Amino acid sequence: MKILFYNWVDYLDDEKRGGGVTVYQRNTIQAMRAEDGISCVFLSSGISYDVLQSGPRWERIKHGPSEDRDIRFEIVNSGVLAPSHHSFGDERQTTEPATTEVFMDFLRKNGPFDVVHFNNLEGLPADVLKLKEHFPETRVIFSLHNYYPVCPQVNLWHQERENCVDFDNGRKCEQCLPHQHDTRIIELANGVAFNLKKRGVRPGSKMFDRGFGPAMRLAGRAVGFYNRRIRKGNGGQTPQVASQNSLLRRVERSHVKFARRRTAMVEAINTHCDRVLCVSDRVGVVASKFGIAPALIQTGYIGTQHASKYSETSPKSTLTKPDGTLTLAFLGYMRHDKGFFFLLDTLETTPADIAARINIVICSHLLDQHCMDRITALSDRFASVLFADGY
Incomplete structure (x- = not known):
């Protein structure tokens, strides 16, 4: 059996991004590779950007730890920034043809895969779930570690204050994030980091910090200068407005795109996934409420390397110590x-x-x-x- 695992960040990431999902992915791959008859490949996307070459491409990971270099790949210059809040509500989270084609090319060149397991879709457009149209024998598994398909903030946590049980057809999304990032600065930051790491300068080192900080300050000033110059030349208008002044274009409130995003994500999962693994029963209940087909849902608790110790344990008779604490x-x-x-x-x-x-x-x-x-x-x-x- 050949399995492709996807997560937006490398499971051996030097910066230890991705939290518990990264730990889970690393443990799962280690366990799978120890089994006879199972081979694993890993792909990430959405954080590596090359300032010297444009357009998305896939390649073997050339930075970070040397461990597992034979199975670790990434999409560079993805049209979808990851994690989700870096491209909050961007419509390319559902459709981005160039990145989708690169993903399909990766499957053709490195497959066929018996299973493609998405730990999320951050860093990829949801259109990649249509892979069964090209590879009908491949089983598509989607794990819900969070609520990204129905919430661009990921955690259904409105304005960092309260559980979002009703997004008001996308209107609450418009005022959700207290701060939205300039995607050009994020891409520049990722590009600087990517090119430093490819040259063996790893995050956490003095050389990385000395190179990354000044480069980002220059990048920020460059973007600011560009914005001011373009707006001045266009009578104070943004480049997008100025370039479209003489064109017919569809005008709509931004909440419409958030509603359309949720509908498209849920439809893609229900149409193209063979199984949706939820990390708890409660996550499954929430997923079902927001439209994920109940027939696809199955609870799959995340295990740890300490699970083997469970049989050696016994419950304590009391939570308190002899001293009463x-x-x-x-x-x-x-x-x-x-x-x-x-x-x-x-x-x-x-x-x-x-x-x-x-x-x-x-x-x-x-x-x-x-x-x-x-x-x-x-x-x-x-x-x-x-x-x-x-x-």
């Missing part, structure tokens, strides 16, 4: 939608007599100094506070 741990990102700030608010208001009997462990990449100050202040009231800066 218990330990409460948080492992994840410092984000509202992960519950971190809800937890922090709750700990700060915990009665003193209860707090004195609780040990706190926080393993999370530090967001800013203000968060660190709040965590440090807990040590005055709780039995102990341990903090590890990392995911």
Whole structure:
């Protein structure tokens, strides 16, 4: 059996992007490659951009760790930026012919594949799900690690404040992100990083930091200068408006594109996928509510390398230690939608007599100094506070 796994970021990414999905992908490939009769190939897309060559292409990954170089590939110059908030609501997330053709070419040159497993579609247009039109024997599996197909913000978390249960036909999407990135600056940043990494200058090194920072400051000034010059030459209008002034064009509110995006994503999944794996039963319920066909949905919990230890364990008879204390741990990102700030608010208001009997462990990449100050202040009231800066 030959399997192609897709995720927007390399599972051996030097910058450790992608969170738990990256860890899951790495563990899955390692386990699969240890099995007889199974071969794996991995593809990523949406973050590698070449400032010296235009147009999308696929190639073997030429940067990062040397491990698994024989199976790791990427699409360079994808028409769809990843992760999703870098191309928030961009209609190319559903249709981008050049990137779709490069993806199909990759399948032709490196297949045939028995299974193509998408861990998400960030970095690719949804049209790639039509691969069965070219490879009818291939099974298409789509994993819902988040809600990207129905939410360009990914987590159904409106304005970083509340669960989005009704997007008002796309109108709530218009005011969702507090800040939207300039895609040209993102592509330039990715291009600078890509070309540094290809030359062996890896993220985290002094040489990378010294090269990347100044290059990005120059890029930002160049984009700003370009915008000012073009607008001045066009009477203050944006290039898009100026170039279309004399043309007939369809005018519509931006919420329409968000509604169209959700419809197109759901239709593509329901039409072309053989199975939709949801990481929990609840994710399956939410997916069904937003239109994913229930007949396709199956819960597939993410395993870890520690699963083999389960048979050696036994449940504790009590959560408390002999001294009457218990330990409460948080492992994840410092984000509202992960519950971190809800937890922090709750700990700060915990009665003193209860707090004195609780040990706190926080393993999370530090967001800013203000968060660190709040965590440090807990040590005055709780039995102990341990903090590890990392995911």
